Amino acid sequence: MKTLTPNKRPTPNAKVAKAPAKMPAKITKRREAQCCAKTSRTAVGCHD
Amino acid sequence: MPFVPSRHNVIARLPDSSDHVIANPLSGSADLLDAEEAAALIAGKPADEQTAVARGYLVDSAEEAQRYRAAYLDFVEARDQDEIQIFFAPTYACNFACSYCYQSEYAPTPRTDTVDVIAAFFRYVDTTFRDRKKYLTLFGGEPLLPHENHRATLQALIAGAAARNLDVAVVTNGYHLADYLDLLGQAHLREIQVTLDGIGAVHDGRRPLHGGGATFERVVQGIDQALARDIPINLRMVVDRENLPGLVDLAHFASARGWTKHPRFKTQVGRNYELHYCQVTQNRLYSRLGLAEAFAALATAHPEVLDLHRPSYGLAKTLVETGTLPEPVFDACPGTKTEWAFDATGRIYACTATVGKPGEALGTFYPNVQLDEQQVAHWQDRDVLAIPECKGCSMQLACGGGCASLAKNQTGRLHAPDCRPVQELLGLGMSLYRPALNPKPAHDAPGCDCTATSCD
Numbered sequence: 001m002k003t004l005t006p007n008k009r010p011t012p013n014a015k016v017a018k019a020p021a022k023m024p025a026k027i028t029k030r031r032e033a034q035c036c037a038k039t040s041r042t043a044v045g046c047h048d
Numbered sequence: 049m050p051f052v053p054s055r056h057n058v059i060a061r062l063p064d065s066s067d068h069v070i071a072n073p074l075s076g077s078a079d080l081l082d083a084e085e086a087a088a089l090i091a092g093k094p095a096d097e098q099t100a101v102a103r104g105y106l107v108d109s110a111e112e113a114q115r116y117r118a119a120y121l122d123f124v125e126a127r128d129q130d131e132i133q134i135f136f137a138p139t140y141a142c143n144f145a146c147s148y149c150y151q152s153e154y155a156p157t158p159r160t161d162t163v164d165v166i167a168a169f170f171r172y173v174d175t176t177f178r179d180r181k182k183y184l185t186l187f188g189g190e191p192l193l194p195h196e197n198h199r200a201t202l203q204a205l206i207a208g209a210a211a212r213n214l215d216v217a218v219v220t221n222g223y224h225l226a227d228y229l230d231l232l233g234q235a236h237l238r239e240i241q242v243t244l245d246g247i248g249a250v251h252d253g254r255r256p257l258h259g260g261g262a263t264f265e266r267v268v269q270g271i272d273q274a275l276a277r278d279i280p281i282n283l284r285m286v287v288d289r290e291n292l293p294g295l296v297d298l299a300h301f302a303s304a305r306g307w308t309k310h311p312r313f314k315t316q317v318g319r320n321y322e323l324h325y326c327q328v329t330q331n332r333l334y335s336r337l338g339l340a341e342a343f344a345a346l347a348t349a350h351p352e353v354l355d356l357h358r359p360s361y362g363l364a365k366t367l368v369e370t371g372t373l374p375e376p377v378f379d380a381c382p383g384t385k386t387e388w389a390f391d392a393t394g395r396i397y398a399c400t401a402t403v404g405k406p407g408e409a410l411g412t413f414y415p416n417v418q419l420d421e422q423q424v425a426h427w428q429d430r431d432v433l434a435i436p437e438c439k440g441c442s443m444q445l446a447c448g449g450g451c452a453s454l455a456k457n458q459t460g461r462l463h464a465p466d467c468r469p470v471q472e473l474l475g476l477g478m479s480l481y482r483p484a485l486n487p488k489p490a491h492d493a494p495g496c497d498c499t500a501t502s503c504d
Binding site for chain 2: 001002003004005006
């Protein structure tokens with residue numbers, strides 16, 4: 001599993017919802033450096 | 049505690065890959081999964097249950113229902129405080145004869161008391177939307193026609209907006225834009241939306257003058273002059289099978305013109321589709337998914353198209369560009385909530401899809417103010433909780449039930465869905481934008497072992 005977002009949103013409305021039974025564990029984003037990997041971008045955009 | 053798969057998991061396979069993406073608009077989580085992980089999650093038996101629970105993919109149903117209710121209340125509260133876009137169509141007349149115009153059969157009897165109509169319009173706005181943030185969008189027909197009476201109407205609308213500190217946006221074909229820039233410059237301009245369907249003959253063939261005649265060069269001049277004044281331009285491109293490949297030329301043209309680097313330039317791609325009436329050349333029309341697939345193929349073969357425009361692909365673009373999912377969408381239709389439309393006949397409509405269409409008016413602001421409260425309430429009640437087909441759909445918080453007007457045209461019911469291919473769009477978009485998740489470091493950045501030649 002490769003995480004794309006931070007942890008689950010905080011409970012949106014504390015007035016209505018209780019705290020979640022389980023707090024999400026922290027999951028570190030894993031981003032591999034893939035220098036010069038083939039991309040769908042042009043040379044102009046490849047360093048965007 | 050028994051955990052079950054969330055009702056809001058959207059799991060899509062990436063085309064040409066065994067990888068999947070899972071997104072949950074309620075929890076706000078998204079992850080890439082291999083085929084084995086996806087299958088296990090769908091079965092409710094992920095190898096790492098703790099992580100799946102933490103991400104909101106496996107849930108305690110009661111707790112999720114509570115979060116759903118809370119998110120709904122937050123959505124409604126935020127929408128109630130949101131800005132209203134107020135459209136005004138000073139005319140349905142137009143100098144263009146676009147091959148796909150959905151308003152070409154609109155022919156209301158024009159009024160001669162325009163000054164009184166505009167005064168009544170602003171009185172209605174002042175009263176009805178007194179405590180709301182709002183801005184005015186001039187719509188049509190074509191709001192920037194050349195005759196003096198049209199100019200006087202525009203002047204009155206811009207003066208009325210300025211007196212109330214309302215921003216103004218304009219939706220125009222762009223043909224007379226350059227002639228109107230001085231007048232429009234008196235407003236606080238939010239943006240001007242102009243349409244080009246390609247370059248040169250491609251555009252001219254689809255968007256000619258009434259009676260024939262090229263329009264491309266004049267529209268381009270209008271865009272150039274607006275950008276030179278730092279006026280925001282929102283370039284719309286209406287596409288179907290005939291002109292989609294022409295976006296490559298348009299991308300080159302926009303780049304050469306300096307548009308795509310201009311900070312006040314943005315774009316949108318509109319799909320040519322049948323809103324109210326059938327089109328003669330139906331075989332050129334894309335479905336939503338068909339356009340998304342064709343655009344992805346075009347952008348893969350010609351990546352410069354993405355310099356002109358990057359479609360949202362449902363949740364995918366936001367996810368890749370921001371690392372977050374959009375907030376849950378309980379209602380995708382702004383009509384009568386954050387959008388209203390008015391015209392110079394004195395009628396009130398829900399939105400731009402219905403404005404001017406016979407039988408769709410919800411009331412009048414001139415000569416008398418009256419509103420069909422029952423119809424308005426029916427529009428305002430429409431969301432994914434009110435649409436029966438949405439209730440059990442796992443895509444509901446990404447789709448939001450779609451367009452109410454289209455749903456009504458397709459089913460006869462306002463409280464019906466206009467479904468979006470959320471799952472397929474997510475897969476396509478992640479496949480197209482996935483490389484952005486792994487940006488290349490600069491040559492001198494730590495970890496870069498490439499050569500300048502290979503990068504260039």
